[in-house]
Amino acid sequence: MLTRLRPHLWPIAALILLPVAASALFVLGLRSNNPADVWSSLTTPGSPTLLGGPPGYWDASIGLLTQPLARLSASDWLRGVVPWWNPYTGIGMPLAAEMQTLSFFLPFVLIMKYWQGWFVVKLLMQVIAGLGTYALMLQIGCRRTPGLVSAGLFALNGAFLMEPHAMGSLAFLPLILLGIERSAAAARSGAAQGWHWIVFGLAYSLYGGYPEVAYLDGLLAAAWTLARFATLGAARWRFAGKIILAVIIGLALALPLVVPFLNYAAQSYLGAHKAAYAVDHLPPMLMPLALFPLIYGPTGIHASAGWVAAALPTLPLVKLGGWFGLTAVIPALAALLRARTDPARGLIIGLGMFLGVGLARCYGVPGVAFVLNAIIPDLGLLNTARFLWPALSMAVFVLAGIGLDRCVTCTLSLRQGGMIGALLVAVIAAVILPDRAIITGWYHFASPPVRVTIVLGTVFEGLAGLVILAALAGLNPVAHRHRARMIAAAMLLDAFVVAALPQLSAPRPYRYYTGGIAYLKAHLGLARVYSLRPFGPDYPAGYRLASIDDSQLPVSQAWSDYIRHHLDPYDTGMMFVGWWKAPPGSGQGRTILFDHVRDYAAIGVKYVITSPGQISPFLRSVSLPHPDIFAGAAALGAGDSRDTTLAAGQVAAVAATLTRIDHVAVLIGTYDGSSTGILSARLCAGALCAGGTAPLATAQDDAWLNIPLHPAIDLTAGAALHLRLTHVTGAHPVALWLRRSATGVTMPALRLSQTLPGGSAMPVYHDPVMSIFRIRSYHRYFSATPACRLSATGRDKASAECATPAILTRQEAWFPGWRARLNGRAVPVARHGALFQSVALPAGRSSVTFSYRPRGTRLSVTLAGLALALWAGCTIRPYRAFRRRALPHGGTGSSPALH
Structure with a gap:
């Protein structure tokens, strides 16, 4: 085994070091990419940055949702509790079923116990993505250097910057494709197995917490499978059987998470997933980024003050899911151009068709979305234009590796090189000329460092593309044996610079103020807080403090309706905080709170948090x-x-x-x-x-x-x-x-x-990042009607002494799956009003405990266990058969190298 592995040690080492090197300033602690620096609002402003782009991440969901709730999940696991329920966000909501919390992404979620654990997990996902892609390229038949290039490109692909909260799902796509390739090889040779990587990759893609990415990656896997199925001849049905078995086992292993998610989604507000995403597409101004990621400066950069003041069009980077780069597209086109004579022509053509249809869908070619939504189940519910990019990137990078591998031994003809060059010129002109006013205007309003980035990045991309095209056509003086390495170096350098540049947009580590957290830990008890900016949303849950602020999707429809009808008529349904999309003149939520303070107190809000210098919400x-x-x-x-x-x-x-x-x-x-x-x-x-x-x-x-x-x-x-x-x-x-x-x-x-009339609130705490006000009269977490003597030892346990039968009300969201035991006996949990829970109490002393387990958990866990047993059996049996064939009867010794 070691002898076979030795030639691959340096590519493996490079793929481990590449993501780390691209984040060296973060790893060394010289710059900070901690989302909590910004989104917890527990810090004073950091040092000025050289560039204005994102500090190692773009989508705020990594901070507003994944970071704090994954920390809560890790804390639950380490306490010996399965993280089914989150009592600290909103009025309580499912935790694991929210998916983006990474609750079941074991063992990686345990690292998220630490605030910078997300960054460690991101580096691990990049390494897994790179190593998986390298193994895939070798399985396809590519040499080490082309395999390293494809792997490096995918490890540094733009999705890790633009949507890091989806990192757990996108990293395992290469392993699914590796399993498909190994299954095809095993089917050709008549061998058993070959499909185990599909099971592993599929299950982890789902446990990775982003079902949209997992589903859309599955479309690439399906296209890959069909391409191989079409070229396997008599072995195709054996191949199909392997794939079907692997998919069944992989999906069954993920049922303990998938079933609660589907149940939760069925009762939740889904925002744009209900309709808007079915036809949403990328605007033309984002097209140049696919080839020139730095054409607007550091990828993900915010608009300059001058651009905003001039009321110029907004650059909708929230829709951007990734990019390819000109240096990757050129060898990919070389592979497509010579597909007819390539041994892997079926795969190349299949990937080309997937790319064509996928890009047409992302960029809004008329009719494509309608047809795809009609033939692919539930595709209209997904943000396809954004989250298809990891799969599109994988297709391009695999084709780039194949194109580079083939040109090592047989360069492009001048005619083929000219065709690629002419096509690129036409494409570049088509995507840049219509938006030249926006591109030049963006440059005009940019700061000097950003202008330098735009010029150097775009010029380098173009020159590197020319050099690569010339090398692929054999027009450069570099020796034949060094051509592949030169092209590889140019491609990896391009990807590395784009991935490393966000470090220059990050500040030095921030200073945190946690006195307010200490105050709340000492005084909050079972009550809740509401924040108009600091310490929210979801960050209180990371400290096991309850807050009604939330940033979730899906989110309970009952809770969303209650917010709009009783707490905030301007709520978007996706993000309930005091500073998000407040109406003009509302004081960013202050006026709304002033008018509805009794409704906030009625759901157990004891404290309200504001920013220093912000006028009191009362x-x-x-x-x-x-x-x-x-x-x-x-x-x-x-x-x-x-x-x-x-x-x-x-x-x-x-x-x-x-x-x-x-x-x-x-x-x-x-x-x-x-x-x-x-x-x-x-x-x-x-x-x-x-x-x-x-x-x-x-x-x-x-x-x-x-x-x-x-x-x-x-x-x-x-x-x-x-x-x-x-x-x-x-x-x-x-x-x-x-x-x-x-x-x-x-x-x-x-x-x-x-x-506010009646003096119902008073200031109780102040520091440089927050002011805390206490609402004098608020509804207690446990109450009883008629009144009983109550005592609580936590959110899940209460004792009552009642003179007559009574109804115990618990201010936790009612949801299917809640159970209660009264004096050790199971009793039903009823729905109290629109939101909460109640249990009937007898006269006398009672002890009530509550627990939550999603519906269908026992069945899904049982099926997952059976699938695991089947998988283990399928793994062990062929291995034992191999051992019997390998060793003489009664003999001992080492077996041959495993293949």
Whole structure:
């Protein structure tokens, strides 16, 4: 075995080191790609970055969902608990069945116990993807160098940057294809087995947490299977039997996750999966990225401020699932051009057809989506235009390896090289010329470092493509034996640069503030929090703290409906947070919370979290002046004051929203935190005045400073208001940001507010990243009607002492699969209202425990166990038969090398 492996040691080592080298700054800790840096909002802003692209990931789902909930799943496993249920997000929801949580992606999910575990898993997935592709290329019959090129390209493919939350599913595609190839070889020779990699790859693709990618990768596997089936002659039915057996076993092994997922999806809101994705496609402006990944700068870069200010078209990178690169497309075209005379022509033609149909679907060729949705089950539910790209990339990279391998011994003719060149020129012109205004405009508004990236990246891609085409046609002076290595070096360098460039978009490690987490751990109990920005969504679950914020898809339809009807009428259904798609003038969720605070308290919300400098969500506010036009700033030194008079017309506009004023907020600048002392406010309405102060040492720079006033000022129609702001003490000045009203009056930017009636909330904690408010009256997690004496030892266990029979209500989402035991006896869990659970209690003392297991779990686990036993039996039996043939009767010794 070692003798056979020795020639492949350096390619294997290269494929292990390649992803690590492409992320060297992250591995060494010099730059940070931790999604929690940004999406947990527990940090202060990081250091400036050289480029403006994504810091090692693009899709925020890796942070808003996968990172924290995979951490929760790992924590459950390490506690000896199967991660079926997540009680910490929303009002509770399935955990494993959400899929993107990677809950059953063992053993890899255990690494996600650590916040940077996702990055370690990503590197492992890239290594698995690379090694699997290398083995596949060798099985096809390619040499080591072409095999290394294809493997390196897939290990560094754009999907790992654009959708890292799907990494667990896309990494195992090469192993499925390897199993198909080995099955074809075994069918030709009449040998047993050959199909085991299909089982392994298929099961892990599903356990990898992204069913869309697994399904669409399966389409490539199906096309590959059909291509081999068509060329196997009499062995084709033996081959088909192997594939069918492998697919049955692989799917059966994944049933413990697939069945809960299907049950959950059937009762969930699915967003765009219901209709929009059926016809969605990539816009023309994204076409150039398939060949020139750096034509807009670092892949995934956000629009510059100038581009946004000019109201130019948005670059919809959220739809981008990957790219090929010109250097990979050229040898792939060489393979397609010579397919008719190639020994693998069936496979090459099959991959070419898959690419043609797939690209037509992704780019919206009329009629293609309609036909495919009609003949492929459930394809219309998937985001095909985005998540088909891993499969498309694999097809291109395999063809590129085949094309390179064939040109090692037989270069392209001048006619063939000319045909490829002419085709590329036509394609490049077709995808770039229609969007040249966008491309040049993007360059014009880009920063100097991004411009350098655009020029160097695009020029290198073009020159490398020319060199590769010339080498494939034998037009370069490089010796014949070195031609393949030169082409390989150019292709891998291109992929490496594109994959490594995001490191220059990442900041240095951030500083975290976790005092608020410690406060919540000490005081939250079984209650929940709601965040208007910091510490959410899903990140509280990573710390085992309950929050009603969520970022899920699928998400329970009942919970989604309740949010829209009772908590937030503007909710999108996919992301319930206080800062996402709030309506204009709503204060990013503050006004909505103000109007519905009793509904939030009714579902157990005890604390509300806001950003420092954000106006309290328990204040109704009016901003002045309106409209506001920037008018500079005024510095107040110690003892300085600034007076502002609000005319009767402005007071009338305020009185339309407020009945009294008990807070005033001022937009201030602290000169990067150097302001000290106290800022006082004195507001007068005629002879009645109110005053208050706020410290400047803890104030945020370029943020609102809120000053409580006492007593409250009642608004009187027709009366003017006079405000005096004074920097009472302090060695360093404070800046008041000024605005100019429509009448030309210059005044500080102000917010006048009144407190929610009844004093129902109070501030309890403040630090540089969050402020926490406590709702005084909220609904407890366990309650009983009629009242009983209750005590809870956790979310799943309660004790009750009731004088009469009662109904115990538990504020956890009702869902099929919940069970309860009352004094050791199984009792039904009823649905209480629209959302929660209830259990009937007898008079006297009762002990109730709750547990959750999805419907169909026993059957699916049993079938998975039988499939595992069948797989093991199919593996062991041929091995024993081989041993009997290999060893003489009664003899001992080593067996021949296994093939």
